[in-house]
Amino acid sequence: MKQRTHTWLALRAIALLEDEGETPNLVRLLKPHAREAAIGSWIPDMADSKKGFGDIDNHIFKLKPYNRPGKSRFVRSRAKTLKDLGDFRRMGQFILDHGEILGKDWWKQAYRADPPPGQHLANRSMALSTALIDQLILGDPKVAELVPGTVRFAHRLSPESRPRPEEIATYCFMLSHFMADACQPFHCDARPLAGYSAGVHKELEAHWNKLCGTYFDKKKLLATGDRPDSILERARAVDAEIGIQFSNRVPELNARDLWQEVIYICRGSFAIASILVPPSLIPYGSSKHTRFAEVFEKNEQARKRLADLDAAVLHDSVLNIAMAWKNTWATFH
Numbered sequence: 001m002k003q004r005t006h007t008w009l010a011l012r013a014i015a016l017l018e019d020e021g022e023t024p025n026l027v028r029l030l031k032p033h034a035r036e037a038a039i040g041s042w043i044p045d046m047a048d049s050k051k052g053f054g055d056i057d058n059h060i061f062k063l064k065p066y067n068r069p070g071k072s073r074f075v076r077s078r079a080k081t082l083k084d085l086g087d088f089r090r091m092g093q094f095i096l097d098h099g100e101i102l103g104k105d106w107w108k109q110a111y112r113a114d115p116p117p118g119q120h121l122a123n124r125s126m127a128l129s130t131a132l133i134d135q136l137i138l139g140d141p142k143v144a145e146l147v148p149g150t151v152r153f154a155h156r157l158s159p160e161s162r163p164r165p166e167e168i169a170t171y172c173f174m175l176s177h178f179m180a181d182a183c184q185p186f187h188c189d190a191r192p193l194a195g196y197s198a199g200v201h202k203e204l205e206a207h208w209n210k211l212c213g214t215y216f217d218k219k220k221l222l223a224t225g226d227r228p229d230s231i232l233e234r235a236r237a238v239d240a241e242i243g244i245q246f247s248n249r250v251p252e253l254n255a256r257d258l259w260q261e262v263i264y265i266c267r268g269s270f271a272i273a274s275i276l277v278p279p280s281l282i283p284y285g286s287s288k289h290t291r292f293a294e295v296f297e298k299n300e301q302a303r304k305r306l307a308d309l310d311a312a313v314l315h316d317s318v319l320n321i322a323m324a325w326k327n328t329w330a331t332f333h
């Protein structure tokens with residue numbers, strides 16, 4: 001997703017936690033730094049954060065058919081994929097409504113992603129969430145006031161070495177980036193057609209940027225004198241543009257940990273990519289590309305599918321971000 005969309009998603013996730021009302025101190029930690037979401041939620045895609053770190057220069061999980069020994073481990077039935085997504089996510093509904101085109105055999109095939117460990121989207125999400133827990137444990141007095149429990153040795157550290165709320169908020173926004181990317185179908189499909197500059201991927205993200213509106217552009221948001229309350233209000237107002245409604249409930253993870261949850265989401269995203277551009281049209285081995293107009297503007301049915309996709313991906317991205325933050329925070333309850 002593009003920067004403006006990432007910013008909106010992170011802000012909307014703060015508003016969702018606020019509306020749910022179960023983690024008021026987490027909201028107190030993030031909300032004052034709402035404007036900084038414009039930077040933090042985009043850090044993983046900035047050239048500076050990609051260079052100079054060896055393998056840790058990307059965040060991907062691109063699936064493709066896998067036919068080597070032991071392949072049965074990488075088969076996920078339709079029922080299991082839907083169960084893993086949970087009925088609180090819209091992506092499952094999208095697969096139910098539009099997934100007929102995949103056919104029975106599609107779900108019997110093994111698919112695997114094999115990114116280098118440092119680039120693995122689930123590794124990066126889990127690593128960041130774990131590091132955030134440590135930051136919350138060692139946080140400065142302002143953080144310690146919000147986090148339940150006391151850490152007896154923390155006061156022995158020099159105050160400068162203890163993470164400040166601003167830092168923690170920035171890393172939370174970074175985590176939001178990974179959670180949102182897991183929901184973008186073309187991030188999870190290894191076909192060349194899904195490459196960022198290959199056509200449909202970039203064009204779809206430009207379409208989402210339009211839905212979010214220019215208020216969330218970095219320059220504008222950083223320059224605005226708006227208070228966090230009004231920024232979150234502007235974020236809530238975008239729901240109507242997309243045609244989504246939140247239940248104001250942020251469930252626990254379906255999986256045991258965030259690593260597995262990200263895999264569940266990526267599996268769903270890959271199925272959706274394969275619904276949008278069926279392998280019967282462009283096989284997994286093909287280097288053919290396609291365009292937004294071909295996928296989403298051909299006829300009434302394609303346009304309807306786009307509206308459903310917008311609602312599913314953007315709703316679930318917000319929800320997944322809120323879930324990842326809440327799950328990290330839940331360590332302290």
Ligand SMILES: [Zn+2]
Nearest residue numbers: 001044045181
């Ligand atoms: Zn990204």
